[in-house]
Amino acid sequence: GKVFKLRDFACAPAEGSTKGVDYVQTMGKITLRYVFRQELATLSAADLTVQLSSWELKVRVEGRPEWDGLLAQISGDLHADVRRELSWWTLEKEADQSTVFTIELAKREHKAWNAVWKLGMSQHRKSHFGWSPATKASVKRVEDMLVKVKPGRAATKLQDKFVIRREDLCCGLEDGQDDDTAIYRIHLDKAALDKACETACLADLFAVDVMERHVKVFIRGDERSPILMGQLFDSVLPDKTRWEIVKALAPSDLEEEQEPSNLQRRVGQYNTCLQVTLVKAEPSKKHWPRLLDENEYIHEREAAPKLEELHQAQAIRPASPAREDRLVNLGALCVGAPSQFGSQIFASPNTQASSGAITAGTNLVHQGPASHNNNNNNNNKNNKNSGGVPTKPGSLCPRPPTVAPPPLLTADAEAVPLVTDEADPSRNLMAWRGRAFSQVWADGVIWKIFRDMGETSRFYVEFGTQADALECNTRRLREQCGWHGLLMDGGNENLSINLRKEFITSTNIVQLFAKYAVPTNLDLLSIDIDGNDWHIMRAILRDGRWSARVIIVEYNSHLQPGLDAVCTYKADWSNDWFDGYSSGSMTSFYLLA
Incomplete structure (x- = not known):
């Protein structure tokens, strides 16, 4: 069977156009595409100066200030903050000989943008007046400064870079279901998540692989030690699988583990969570006695198979040894014996x-x-005779x-x-x-x-x-x-x-x-x-x-x-x-x- 892979978090609007600039976006990044007018068609990447801060983009032609107006559509204050170190840009000729400027911006926050440019004054431009030493303006951060970015696409990754272990990042797991869907919610440790996001976008941390009867959730770069992996109780529609980053109330046991050092219990503590929603196939739209039979290797580091291997091992059972070359004539063996x-x-x-x-x-x-x-899962809590618990x-x-x-x-x-x-x-x-x-x-x-x-x-x-x-x-x-x-x-x-x-x-x-x-x-x-x-x-x-x-x-x-x-x-x-x-x-x- 085919594996449906989730690597990007979809959002709405997924694409659009503003003032001649086309864009496509996910929750983790937004890509702008602008076709240069005829006056700029002869330019190359070496002619452009692209400067980027965490909130501003400025594109100009070195030594030609009179052309700044032609590039105004791709310069301005951005709708929200971005991560410069994870962003890139190119200027390329396409098949129709048009010159196209493309820039991919890594979002700092995991959310959808409803516009490319900031409407009104950016908070970064608001002046801060220090009326006293105590209210003195803070020192400007490096990421807030415009810095020249060299042209070139991000290198194609043959393999995801290891960022963090599941044992450090994941602090809890919840599951639930109705007749149409099965849901897993993975709670993430705040300190560990902040540390991981220093080197990778939140949207690039996780991956989900789904087949009709199997699912695997893992941290990219640590696929052999998945967060969740196993055979589903019944069939799902892999291409209908959804995932999102949500805020959810921490289970009571997690609240106790994460209690503040001052021993003042926080009421209603919320965690950042990865939530995966599986859509049940038509014959399976009913209550399942349990959601998943976990693979035996999930608790061992660097031991889990790929989902395709898991499917082949469980869904395609090996036959009894090949018999084409050694079939036995049972009639000859049984001659003279009572037929019983x-x-x-x-x-x-x-x-x-x-x-x-x-x-x-x-x-x-x-x-x-x-x-x-069909050995029963110890995590099963349904004591009715509906299929899973004896x-x-x-x-x-x-x-x-x-x-x-x-x-x-x-x-x-x-x-x-x-x-x-x-x-x-x-x-x-x-x-x-x-x-x-x-x-x-x-x-x-x-x-x-x-x-x-x-x-x-x-x-x-x-x-x-x-x-x-x-x-x-x-x-x-x-x-x-x-x-x-x-x-x-x-x-x-x-x-x-x-x-x-x-x-x-x-x-x-x-x-x-x-x-x-x-x-x-x-x-x-x-x-x-x-x-x-x-x-x-x-x-x-x-x-x-x-x-x-x-x-x-x-x-x-x-x-x-x-x-x-x-x-x-x-x-x-x-x-x-x-x-x-x-x-x-x-x-x-x-x-x-």
């Missing part, structure tokens, strides 16, 4: 129930790696009826020994098997996992449910536990339970998720289509927009653990599972996750 398949459940690592690999027969419950899980452990509906474990196949028993936790039998998921509507005993395991982890969105997606989803992994959650979600099946539809008739392929699955407005963070994803299961799961994970705290997927139990093999993808898969050719091995799913 199992479910693999990947649970978030913070669940106590999935502390170890526990296998019995053709079913495996395994603690999945954290690369695709409910209190143990708050799930009552436990389903327990059942006896399924019989072990001899081959499976020899290949995959049962793992138990003798010190704490309750941590053996086989002890929590139970069935209300699931095909075997998944209802009990699902109940145990969410009892320990807590629920967040209570949203599920399950496909391969068959008619009316009578025997599936999510029916109990829907009917008895207050969950809701999306069901899909290639041959059945029932809108009363949101069961949609869809033939699922690896190329249309993410489009179907978008079509039915599946939230980006699910509590449960269940895949059981007796065929392309591995390829469908890979397509979801690689897209990067959706993540699930628990994933249930059907694997081929005839393939021993350690063998990395998947079936060849067929878009028009017809279920013929009696030959044992389906899905992928347990190891292939582990590597995919």
Whole structure:
């Protein structure tokens, strides 16, 4: 994806013209452009004398005082103060052979100008009368004196110069949101900001990079140590991002830290702040349980990646190792074996129930790696079941009826020994098997996992449910536990339970998720289509927009653990599972996750 970069603070009016002088401006600078009349067209930069103070501009031709009147449009008292050391000017010939005078003025204050020239008398010209030694006029400052400025554009910077560390400049962070926008407000330390602005304009201090699902805010020259960086909860419109410098009331904890030395508490202390406003994309215009998952390297100096690298690492998930040159004929491997398949459940690592690999027969419950899980942000303060914060452990509906474990196949028993936790039998998921509507005993395991982890969105997606989803992994959650979600099946539809008739392929699955407005963070994803299961799961994970705290997927139990093999993808898969050719091995799913 493309990165939208903010480097200039826009203002109004952004451009205009006054007395033949055109101008464009941002909050940090204003550029004047004046086309010389025919009488002056033969002049070069060497013929001009340009003098500049903090508030006055004077342009003249050395030794030709009679031409001063022709240059009056670009001479006078400026609307507000500027920084001479950061300003520049040129006199250049353009393609149409016109001679154009250009000057860029760095503003001293971060604000818009509503005119180029001062209307009325400048305060700098007002005389000061010292009636006594105590009221004697102050000595004139160097920046108030007219000084000759040499011609030449500012050098193009290949890299921003380091000015200040984020640790010294930033003293607080606030965030907020409504249905349309998400806002970050970064409080700046006054003393540190004043120090930084001695060498750079306030408008040139910061930078913001935005992608559809990522944001990065940093001090220019210190990009590898950003102020803010991470993956957004949902999608935004990068090119609609706005930023501004505002004054905001300091949070109470900051007021205490910045309390005056005389211990007289300041009431209503205001800080200068950088405020970034992100505009939510249309499907995301709603309340987000949290705004951002911070990148793990943000607190390490000089360690943060570029936003493009962050996007590639998180949004484009690496596939399981390349298989084009080593596809395994699963049918040959499974000849003579009963056709029976199992479910693999990947649970978030913070669940106590999935502390170890526990296998019995053709079913495996395994603690999945954290690369695709939605772990909850510690900064989340929303305790409603809206998508980000788990409910209190143990708050799930009552436990389903327990059942006896399924019989072990001899081959499976020899290949995959049962793992138990003798010190704490309750941590053996086989002890929590139970069935209300699931095909075997998944209802009990699902109940145990969410009892320990807590629920967040209570949203599920399950496909391969068959008619009316009578025997599936999510029916109990829907009917008895207050969950809701999306069901899909290639041959059945029932809108009363949101069961949609869809033939699922690896190329249309993410489009179907978008079509039915599946939230980006699910509590449960269940895949059981007796065929392309591995390829469908890979397509979801690689897209990067959706993540699930628990994933249930059907694997081929005839393939021993350690063998990395998947079936060849067929878009028009017809279920013929009696030959044992389906899905992928347990190891292939582990590597995919």
